[in-house]
Amino acid sequence: MEKRESLWEAYLRRGLSRRSFLKGCVALTSLMGLSTDMFSKVVEAAETKPLPVVVWIHGHECTGCDESFIRSASPLASDLVLTNIALEYDHLLSAACGAPFEAHLDETITKYYGNYILCVEGAVATKESGVHCMSGGHTFLHTLEKAAKGAAAIIAYGSCSAYGGIQAAAPNPTGSTGIEHFVGGKPVVKVPGCPPIPEVMTGVVMHVALFGTIPPLDGDGRPKQFFGNRIHDTCYRRPFFDAGMFAETYDDAGSKAGWCLYKLGCRGPETYNSCGNLRWWQGMSYPIQSGAACIGCSNSNFWDEAPFSARLPQYGKIGDADKIGVALGVMTAAGVGAHAVASIIQRNSRDNLLEEEHDDK
Amino acid sequence: MKSVKEVKRKEYYIFSPFLRIFHWIMASQIVILFITGLLITKPMNVSTTEPFFTITSMDLVRDIHFTAAFILCASLILRVYGFIVNKGDRLFPRVWEGHFYEETVDVALHYMLLKPHHASFLRNPLARMSYAALYGLLAIEILTGFAMYFMTNPSGTGGLLFGWVNTILGSEMMSHYVHHYVAWFIILFAIGHMYMVIRAEFMEGESEVSSMFSGKKILAHTPKDANELD
Numbered sequence: 001m002e003k004r005e006s007l008w009e010a011y012l013r014r015g016l017s018r019r020s021f022l023k024g025c026v027a028l029t030s031l032m033g034l035s036t037d038m039f040s041k042v043v044e045a046a047e048t049k050p051l052p053v054v055v056w057i058h059g060h061e062c063t064g065c066d067e068s069f070i071r072s073a074s075p076l077a078s079d080l081v082l083t084n085i086a087l088e089y090d091h092l093l094s095a096a097c098g099a100p101f102e103a104h105l106d107e108t109i110t111k112y113y114g115n116y117i118l119c120v121e122g123a124v125a126t127k128e129s130g131v132h133c134m135s136g137g138h139t140f141l142h143t144l145e146k147a148a149k150g151a152a153a154i155i156a157y158g159s160c161s162a163y164g165g166i167q168a169a170a171p172n173p174t175g176s177t178g179i180e181h182f183v184g185g186k187p188v189v190k191v192p193g194c195p196p197i198p199e200v201m202t203g204v205v206m207h208v209a210l211f212g213t214i215p216p217l218d219g220d221g222r223p224k225q226f227f228g229n230r231i232h233d234t235c236y237r238r239p240f241f242d243a244g245m246f247a248e249t250y251d252d253a254g255s256k257a258g259w260c261l262y263k264l265g266c267r268g269p270e271t272y273n274s275c276g277n278l279r280w281w282q283g284m285s286y287p288i289q290s291g292a293a294c295i296g297c298s299n300s301n302f303w304d305e306a307p308f309s310a311r312l313p314q315y316g317k318i319g320d321a322d323k324i325g326v327a328l329g330v331m332t333a334a335g336v337g338a339h340a341v342a343s344i345i346q347r348n349s350r351d352n353l354l355e356e357e358h359d360d361k
Numbered sequence: 362m363k364s365v366k367e368v369k370r371k372e373y374y375i376f377s378p379f380l381r382i383f384h385w386i387m388a389s390q391i392v393i394l395f396i397t398g399l400l401i402t403k404p405m406n407v408s409t410t411e412p413f414f415t416i417t418s419m420d421l422v423r424d425i426h427f428t429a430a431f432i433l434c435a436s437l438i439l440r441v442y443g444f445i446v447n448k449g450d451r452l453f454p455r456v457w458e459g460h461f462y463e464e465t466v467d468v469a470l471h472y473m474l475l476k477p478h479h480a481s482f483l484r485n486p487l488a489r490m491s492y493a494a495l496y497g498l499l500a501i502e503i504l505t506g507f508a509m510y511f512m513t514n515p516s517g518t519g520g521l522l523f524g525w526v527n528t529i530l531g532s533e534m535m536s537h538y539v540h541h542y543v544a545w546f547i548i549l550f551a552i553g554h555m556y557m558v559i560r561a562e563f564m565e566g567e568s569e570v571s572s573m574f575s576g577k578k579i580l581a582h583t584p585k586d587a588n589e590l591d
Contacts, residue, residue: 321402
């Protein structure tokens with residue numbers, strides 16, 4: 001393997017100053033969700049670690065995650081792709097195409113076997129041997145298994161590669177599912193979201209690139225620093241929830257005043273993501289801030305949890321839970337009442353019978 | 362009808378104070394939990410223009426709900442202690458004993474009004490089964506409840522202890538769903554329970570209601586399971 005340059009060497013080659021390198025490292029430290037006392041370690045890693053080779057493949061999906069990724073501002077996606085990582089293969093961002101491009105994937109896998117980071121977007125289509133998702137003449141399942149074998153770390157970007165995504169919605173005709181069970185038992189860093197927040201995408205790959213280890217994960221395999229909090233618990237509209245101030249419809253005064261969207265079906269209380277603290281587009285906004293209830297797009301089964309516009313008691317396939325509860329309660333009470341009447345009748349006839357027997361004697 | 366009759370009655374001491382106190386704590390907390398639970402699911406809208414503290418504030422309703430939940434869980438200690446020290450408190454259905462099944466069928470046939478009466482019990486087999494079912498429902502409520510409550514910090518101790526419930530149910534939304542429906546089933550149990558207790562008191566001459574206050578049943582007849590107390 002030829003010598004690969006580190007981030008610092010890449011800066012030197014471009015004639016950039018030490019100062020801008022350190023500023024870049026500060027930005028990296030904060031975007032990876034690390035505390036500032038980790039700064040020296042980040043600098044050390046950026047000076048010595050060779051730029052990581054990244055192979056980025058796409059499966060059953062809409063490539064919306066890439067749309068999100070290329071809008072990352074800190075670091076700029078262009079900086080990341082051109083300077084911070086060695087992106088050897090990417091279905092979507094590559095200029096090359098055709099047979100040489102496919103051959104390059106094989107070359108990269110052989111050349112950097114055991115050393116490259118594999119980023120996966122999109123679900124695996126499992127039905128009919130995977131023919132529902134093909135690229136370069138192979139099923140995605142084939143490409144994934146081939147690329148996963150030699151990967152040092154695997155990052156699953158988007159709800160599709162993490163859990164199956166929209167195409168896995170019932171009845172799931174293509175048998176789509178997350179990549180977890182098709183990578184030969186290797187740990188997968190899940191970065192769910194439809195799409196994930198751009199800075200979260202760049203932050204996770206930079207963590208793996210700089211430290212050579214996967215970031216601390218929760219029980220579901222999601223990086224704790226980005227998925228450790230509910231949107232509800234970090235939401236700027238939380239005071240309205242606590243005070244009991246809710247928008248009842250999308251066009252009422254509460255909605256205009258920016259009150260809590262809980263009653264409009266907001267999934268914030270069940271959704272783990274950084275929307276509440278990082279927000280989108282350099283902290284500009286996120287769905288709830290723009291007045292739309294969260295649909296929980298980073299949840300493992302959000303696509304089948306319709307309607308997005310309702311929470312309990314309306315939520316659910318069998319109707320309003322409280323109406324069903326009241327109906328069952330009334331039926332139980334009626335049943336109990338009827339049973340009481342029948343019991344009294346039974347007792348009276350029993351007593352009469354006993355009396356008759358008594359009289360006969 | 363004579364107002365004063367001389368009847369020979371026997372006193373059976375069944376329920377320890379621990380069980381009785383637990384029972385009434387549970388009953389009251391279930392009422393509080395159910396009402397606040399409905400309010401959390403479908404909150405009342407405070408018609409103000411700025412967030413400030415009111416009696417209907419979601420914050421307060423949630424705090425009452427959580428406090429009631431913790432009181433209920435803590436009171437289970439009384440139940441367990443009563444179970445250990447007092448034979449009468451052991452209400453688990455005796456499924457390991459053959460006669461349990463015949464007796465269950467006997468009681469069930471009577472409750473279906475197919476038989477004029479059933480054998481008398483201090484703690485009848487169908488009632489025992491309904492209590493086991495109630496504890497099952499309570500367990501579901503506790504598990505799903507803590508699974509939602511502690512996930513404010515998924516990597517904390519509570520999150521580690523109860524987070525798996527959300528995974529098993531498929532999603533945290535399902536925990537809300539199950540929690541809500543099971544709450545209704547507990548209310549259905551309560552309706553049936555109150556009816557059966559009052560029915561037993563007034564129609565079958567069992568001192569079912571008073572025993573949960575005094576701990577004793579004073580009966581004119583000899584119940585079939587009287588020997589279990591020895």
